[in-house]
Amino acid sequence: MIFELDNVELSFNGKQILYGLYIKAETGRITGILGSNGCGKTSLLRIFFGNLSCNNKLVRINNKGTLKKLYSIENVKFLSQTNFLPNISLKKLFNIYRVSLEEFTEKLPSFRIYKNFKLNELSGGEKRMVSIWLTIKSDAKLVLLDEPFTHLTPVYTEIIKEELINEKKNKAILLTDHLYKDIMEISDELYFIKDGCSRAVSTTDELEKLGYVTTP
Numbered sequence: 510m511i512f513e514l515d516n517v518e519l520s521f522n523g524k525q526i527l528y529g530l531y532i533k534a535e536t537g538r539i540t541g542i543l544g545s546n547g548c549g550k551t552s553l554l555r556i557f558f559g560n561l562s563c564n565n566k567l568v569r570i571n572n573k574g575t576l577k578k579l580y581s582i583e584n585v586k587f588l589s590q591t592n593f594l595p596n597i598s599l600k601k602l603f604n605i606y607r608v609s610l611e612e613f614t615e616k617l618p619s620f621r622i623y624k625n626f627k628l629n630e631l632s633g634g635e636k637r638m639v640s641i642w643l644t645i646k647s648d649a650k651l652v653l654l655d656e657p658f659t660h661l662t663p664v665y666t667e668i669i670k671e672e673l674i675n676e677k678k679n680k681a682i683l684l685t686d687h688l689y690k691d692i693m694e695i696s697d698e699l700y701f702i703k704d705g706c707s708r709a710v711s712t713t714d715e716l717e718k719l720g721y722v723t724t725p
């Protein structure tokens with residue numbers, strides 16, 4: 510499937526944030542989004558998902574435009590930066606999401622003891638790991654991930670990157686994070702947002718020219 514977000518115009522209190530931005534996510538591909546603090550990455554994920562309204566936008570699914578909120582017509586999951594899961598046991602959560610708790614604890618044996626724990630009994634990073642896992646292992650057709658790697662132990666980040674590469678066979682994945690090396694490593698497509706617009710990038714040199722990274 511091809512999911513496109515086009516002509517996005519967003520402003521807050523008269524300040525224009527996005528100017529005609531375009532982003533595409535496609536089944537079988539991981540699309541990364543990079544950009545400086547405040548450039549509008551979270552906003553564009555929310556607009557794509559359908560829970561932030563804006564001045565103008567066009568959403569297309571397989572080249573067909575829709576005015577409806579994407580989450581209301583397609584199986585799309587959004588990992589926001591804040592916790593969105595209810596405080597119930599891991600067993601119940603995995604059941605509700607129809608995701609295998611066995612597979613999760615096989616990959617992450619340290620979570621075995623938490624099967625009957627409620628979410629709030631886990632640490633912040635552990636909770637985040639559960640949220641990311643449920644989002645990416647769900648049966649969604651499009652997965653939007655806002656800073657999945659931030660707050661994760663490096664070994665967890667590696668596990669999530671492996672899973673994203675597995676999962677992209679069946680879904681379109683769009684993600685953003687300031688841990689740009691991880692994003693660059695797994696992305697098939699990479700956009701950089703600057704001055705309210707997106708542009709395709711592929712190398713660290715380009716990111717340096719855009720003022721996003723400095724190299725020694």
Ligand SMILES: Nc1ncnc2c1ncn2[C@@H]1O[C@H](COP(=O)(O)OP(=O)(O)OP(=O)(O)O)[C@@H](O)[C@H]1O
Nearest residue numbers: 521522526544545546547548549550551552553687
């Ligand atoms: N609800 C809001 N009301 C007013 N301004 C907002 C609101 N949400 C976001 N903004 C502004 O919109 C701009 C883009 O915010 P957004 O969170 O999308 O940026 P971001 O690229 O995700 O930033 P970061 O990398 O720091 O997370 C910022 O200047 C922010 O101050």
